[in-house]
Amino acid sequence: MRPDAPEVLRVENISKRFGSVVALRDVSLRLRKGEVLGLIGDNGAGKSTLIKIITGFHRPDSGRIFLEGKEVQLRSVSQAQSLGIQTVYQDLALVNDLSVYHNMFLNKELTRRPLPLLNNRKMKELTRRYLSDIGINIPSLDIEVAMLSGGQRQAIAVARAVYSEAKILLMDEPLAAMGAKEGAMILDLIQRLKEEGEVSIILIAHNYAHVLEVCDRVNVLQHGRIGYDRPAEETSVEELTELMVSEYRRARAGGGEAPPWEGGAG
């Protein structure tokens, strides 16, 4: 990331409740062009909710979102996509009964002219190129994604988001179902995107070593708040682990302190 990189995304004072459960309270974060921001936090801390607000899936109860300095109202996922926000969801958002290439181009299907029929050949060709770019091997693009392994499915979800001309890429645990080799491929891919410097990334991951390997900066979300924001070089796996664990210990020892599960929602 260039030191003078402009801000592409700013989230200000976002709050979100689901019924009586407070998922996010007054969350603010910012993301600069070409930056890779690591977002970590316990299960139920609100990470996925925050992602789904930026991607237009949920609407916040209050707070504002700015893209390249301009305030936006995100009303739908397709609107957020048209503004250049692409997402790798934790649940992958794949359709089991559709082929690999139809999943790769889900809601971005290529069609022919003049009749708007699907251009399967072109979609297949591009899918093959994307997957080989990443280095993931999938035996046949015609098979349904239900027949693929967890890592292969995840690779498709990642490739789909990366190769859709995103300006902002949101990745919610993109490595969760992957083996060591596949995981390394995705980390390499993120590293490559970082070197190109065109796309800005928010990466959610539970493996702090992965986060520190590729991220410029780390934010920690706890109890629906971001209470920690540091450059990656100023922190360490030990410090981040300590941060998460100590809170739990404090809660157990102190008794009076709020338990870690209070007020959290995924």
Add this chain to the structure above:
Amino acid sequence: MAGQSATGGREGPLPRLSGALLERREAGIFAVAVALVVYFQAANAAFLTQGNLRALAQFAATTAIIAVGLVMVMILGEIDLSVGQAYGFAPIVMYLAYERLLLVLPLAIAVALAATAVVGFANGALRVYFGVPSFVATLGTFFLLGGLNVILTGGFPRPAPEESALKQALGAYPYAGILWATGIMIIMHAVLNHTRWGIHTFATGGNFTGAREAGIRVDRIRIGNFMLCSVLGGFAGIIEAMRIDSIDPLVGGAEIMFYAIAAAVIGGTPLAGGVGTVIGAFIGTLVISILRNGFTLQGVNANEFNIILGVAVLIVMALNIYVGRLRRGRRAPT
């Protein structure tokens, strides 16, 4: 590789045949249709005569058009119980527009189809915006339209529009119905498998949350397919009215709707969502029609036909689930 794993290892005709059946959902039901034709022709030489085939085609045509529309809704994991009433409703609206409002026939038909589109919109909107399960929403419109159909006609059959080329083309010509059904099947097959609308329908039915996350306008897909189903049901009703040359308030209802659902299920569209085939529904309709027609020729009564149909639906459903498991079992190597 997946291609090899389909047949690899095991040789001989049986595994290959079962492999082919696994590849194409429609293959199994097509084999059943052929076997039934062979059986009934052997049992009764009157089966493959022109007169009988015409009767068979006429019964199959309208049911097939309804079944094709239902497939779109069933892929979404939804159901439209009211489609059999839309089938009765459309010709009545056409009659009113033609006889009372004195519109020309093409316009009267357009008004009738628009009216069924409104019914479909209501079904879809109840489902999408009010969260009413489609079984309940369309049960409501089923009764509502059933009553309306009788009231609008005063309870008596009304005459169909007088002779015209359009009337011939829409059903008065003996093979008009089956030609329309075939054309609609081909078009809807293309829509379902070769357009974005079709892919989005599969996606919405197969993984609703995932489809939303991918930015698919799931509400539009759901409402649109309910409208499509109603309009196709109404169109089938108009074809039937032209054929029997009468507008009968009681022509529609539950029976034809259940036949159409059975046809869709037998053809390979379980109501589970995410899966379905228009061609299968068409062949499924043929199978039901052949069964019904063949049993009638043999003097088997309607009750026995219903038992056979019931057993067929259950067997096919169980097979579908079993074959689905087989397919899932054959995972590609990592």
